[in-house]
Every structure is written in structure tokens, then in C-alpha cells.
Amino acid sequence: MTPAPSPTATTEDPKRLAEFEARIARGETIEPKDWMPEKYRRQLVRMMSQHAHSELVGMLPEANWITRAPSLRRKMSLMAKVQDEAGHGLYIYCGTETLGVDRHDLTNQLLAGTAKYSSIFNYPTLTWADIGAVGWLVDGAAIVNQTMLAKASYGPYARAMVRICKEENFHKRQGFEIMSILSAGTPEQHAMAQDALDRWWWPSLMMFGPHDKDSPNSDELLRWGIKKKSNDELRQRFVNLTVGQAKAINLTIPDPGMKFNEATKNWEFSDINWDDFWRVVKGDGPCNRERLAARRSAHANGEWVRAAAEAHAQKHARKESAA
Ligand code: BYC
Numbered sequence: 001m002t003p004a005p006s007p008t009a010t011t012e013d014p015k016r017l018a019e020f021e022a023r024i025a026r027g028e029t030i031e032p033k034d035w036m037p038e039k040y041r042r043q044l045v046r047m048m049s050q051h052a053h054s055e056l057v058g059m060l061p062e063a064n065w066i067t068r069a070p071s072l073r074r075k076m077s078l079m080a081k082v083q084d085e086a087g088h089g090l091y092i093y094c095g096t097e098t099l100g101v102d103r104h105d106l107t108n109q110l111l112a113g114t115a116k117y118s119s120i121f122n123y124p125t126l127t128w129a130d131i132g133a134v135g136w137l138v139d140g141a142a143i144v145n146q147t148m149l150a151k152a153s154y155g156p157y158a159r160a161m162v163r164i165c166k167e168e169n170f171h172k173r174q175g176f177e178i179m180s181i182l183s184a185g186t187p188e189q190h191a192m193a194q195d196a197l198d199r200w201w202w203p204s205l206m207m208f209g210p211h212d213k214d215s216p217n218s219d220e221l222l223r224w225g226i227k228k229k230s231n232d233e234l235r236q237r238f239v240n241l242t243v244g245q246a247k248a249i250n251l252t253i254p255d256p257g258m259k260f261n262e263a264t265k266n267w268e269f270s271d272i273n274w275d276d277f278w279r280v281v282k283g284d285g286p287c288n289r290e291r292l293a294a295r296r297s298a299h300a301n302g303e304w305v306r307a308a309a310e311a312h313a314q315k316h317a318r319k320e321s322a323a
Contacts, residue, residue: 135175153225
């Protein structure tokens, strides 16, 4: 049965919109050259560009520890992880280009401070245990979110997620390993691991976005199969998975009110401080200014690389036209 046209997309040709929504209902994948409603395209650009920016800004809190990693092995795996995040950003920017936007425009929005990126990367990495907590919790949350996005209706985004999730799994394992070794170490090391969990727990839950009732984009994203599960459903799944992992490495989730509901099989958790969340999203978190300054500086320092690449491309094009 063809679903009724979305009330949010009434400016589109109703016949085409109905055909499009029927394709989504049949579980078909939408590809770049297929017809799509303008709002579907815009939602994808919004979400994918925020995601790509998050990958790039997400390199910063971890890069902070590359020179201070406690061993060569740890340094190598952290460097590989940070490099992977750059790759993820690039796949997703490529994905946005299939929707007719230029990645330079998206980069300029990030540098101008008008684009969003994940709130989680505006917190500082104070100790080595934070690198463990980021891998375990932040990549763990990303896997829960992105495993669902790997089934998204837009082909280029979904396919990028398949590869990204494989790499995120490695990231999560290295983070969990760091946390488990610290937790089983000296009392000081255990305390360092617990302190990192205490500071990263609530921001990790915020990664999934506001409650469903306060999420203006969710209805449209779910209707068009971009999201397969809501913010609250994914957050709950992450909590359910993580409680047992914390117990296994003898760490305590900083939520004394948490309890298991036998009927729903969910770990119920306390209220999230949404004022804190919105403050960080709006640019006033502990590291927002520092992160943007670092991106701007990296962009300015890379100017000569872009100029050299451009000159090389022009030289190559001249040679080809002369041949
Ligand atoms: N931080 O209507 P809602 C990574 C914004 S990278 C900041 O629920 P939506 C990793 C939201 O954008 C992690 N802003 O939005 C990298 C919207 O504002 P606009 C990033 C947030 O899109 C390196 C408004 O609040 N992952 O994994 O339905 C190392 C209302 O929200 C946040 C992705 O980007 C937030 N946490 O749902 C390690 C995944 N939450 O745009 C790991 C793809 C909400 O209307 N994105 N906002 O002005 C998504 O799955 C969804 O976009 C979200 C939000 C669940 C994040």
C-alpha cells in the first residue's frame, strides 16, 4: 500500500512523492541520480555534514595524547585511530557531494562556526584514561548509532557506515582494553579509570540527541528511513550494552539511581542535564572555542597543500589538452 504523503513535504509533486515514499516503504535504497524530495536531500546534507564535521573535530581530543601515549604500541594504535577518523570524515564529505553540495562550502560553514558537530568533542581529555573512555564510550555510542545508519535509505551514506562501523569496532576495543588494564592496575590507575568514566558517561548519553519528544527532525528522518531507530531507543540500547561492560571491568556507572526493569529488560537511568547539553551545542562548552581555533589553524596551515594540489591538477589538465 502506498503511504500517505508526508505533511511536511506538501510543496513536492504529490505523485512523485508518493512513488518515492512507496520505494522507501519497500525498503529500496535511494541512489544519487534518483528523484528525491528536496527536504529529504536537505535533511541528508544537514545530518551528513554534521557527521563529517564531527569526525574531523573528533580527532582533536585524541590527538592531544599521541605524543604522551604510555608505550609505542599505544601510540601506534592511537595514531591509527585518529587517522581513521580523518578517513571517515572524507567518506562522508564525498557522500554529501553526491547530493550536489561542495565540501568546501561545508568546511567554510564549520570554520565560520555556523555548522554543528557532535557535542561530545567539546570536552577535554585530561588523563590517559580519557583516551580509554573515549574509545569505549564515544566509539561505543557511535557504533550503536551508526549500525542503524548502515541501513539508512540513502545508499552512499549507508555504504560509508558499513566500513566506518568496522573501524569503530577496533576503536572501541582499544578503548575498552585501556580501561580494563587501568581498572585492574594500582589503586591510582583504577581511580583514574573511574574518574574518566564519571566525566564521559553523561556526555556520551547526550550524543544520541534530545529526547524524541524534543527532536524536531526525527519524525521526518524516521519516515524517510534515514534513521531506523529514534534517539531514545538508541540511547537505551547503548545503556543496556554498557552496564554489563562496566561491571566486567569493575567500574561503576556514575548514576546511583540506575535500576533494572525486569518487565522491559531495560536499565532505567536518571535524567540527563539537558541545559548542559544545549549550552554545549550552542557553542559554550568547555572546549568549543579551542576546537574551532584548532580547526581554523589546521585549515590555514594546510593552504599550501591545497594550492600545490590545485597547481598540479592545472598542469596535468594543460598537458592532457596539449596531447
Ligand atoms: N551534538 O532533531 P534532532 C563519531 C542537534 S562522530 C550536537 O534530534 P537529529 C566519532 C541536531 O543536529 C559522532 N548537536 O537531530 C568521531 C539538531 O540541530 P539542527 C557524530 C546535536 O539529526 C570521532 C538539534 O540538535 N555522529 O561517532 O534528528 C571519534 C535537534 O536534534 C546533537 C553523527 O553525527 C549532539 N549530540 O538527531 C569517535 C551520526 N544531538 O541540525 C566517534 C549521525 C542533536 O536541526 N547523526 N543535535 O540545527 C545522527 O544520528 C543524528 O543527527 C543525531 C541527532 C542523533 C546526532
